[in-house]
Amino acid sequence: MKSIESLSYEELLDTFKSILKSNNLKFTMQREAILRTLYEHPDHFTPENLYLLVKEKYPELNTGITTVYRTLNLLEENKLATSLSFGTQGKKFELGNKPHHDHMICEVCGTIVEFEDSEIEALQQAIAKAHGFKLTDHLMQLYGICQNCRDEQ
Amino acid sequence: MKSIESLSYEELLDTFKSILKSNNLKFTMQREAILRTLYEHPDHFTPENLYLLVKEKYPELNTGITTVYRTLNLLEENKLATSLSFGTQGKKFELGNKPHHDHMICEVCGTIVEFEDSEIEALQQAIAKAHGFKLTDHLMQLYGICQNCRDEQ
């Protein structure tokens, strides 16, 4: 299977459609609007932000926030999107069309930088093995202050 | 300063008292009950769980969940406790009387195993530096299935 990251929008859409079909779900305007918005903005969205943006871009669809939540959950269940947790303050989602990576978050401005480190991943596997765990997933978030925010002080 | 991990309960209590004093806060029965319960149970608590346990152990104090939340936040602000996030499902707290460590969580039974790896910490520092970040904290959680749960299947 082709890695999701390299898909054009058309291909991504096809993937989405076949997931829908194989689950007896329907392809709707709202679902497409949400997918397209995620695709066109490579940012990290809270459901709320995404909802506002979809409303702004496709006002005629009158998409409700309920549908945004439902669609994000659907995408996540089917590995087309991933979510990041931020304590009590909810989640942020991103399209899963990127290779695995982790996040570094600036505590001042909220900027999220993505990175990937295979050495760390290998060490994680080793640790899991040592404790008898079979890893299914992991979460790594580094918190700090970015160059920009430090310059401003 | 002595590392918090090695403190006896009496010493921990003194630390807590001096934090209270230096912030013009008061030492109350409820606050002590919460601290003592955390100390005596080296588990990871949700505010709700802790609230129930404190109520059970010190019913005469009639401690409200509001106070548990307020005290946990107070302890966390003063580095006597740390919280872990679990998506939308709230947080878990632990007394900060342990050296730095990360967590590995069994997705079946919810067991949390603590571990520490200085090699990973060093790599994280290097990554941050490469992106111009100054790290203040990090979060690493490995998700998987523990030996026990795999044996049962």
Add this chain to the structure above:
DNA sequence: CTGTGTGCAAACATTTTGCAAGCAG
């Protein structure tokens, strides 16, 4: 047509806040 999808409002779960009374210092 059938059954899934939708928006709305209401329900939920978790955490925070306003308030009047209580108690530590």
Add this chain to the structure above:
DNA sequence: CTGCTTGCAAAATGTTTGCACACAG
């Protein structure tokens, strides 16, 4: 006494669910 602390109830978040109507297949 002063003013921080408490419990309660209410508010605030963030997310999910029930329902009647809409619409995809």
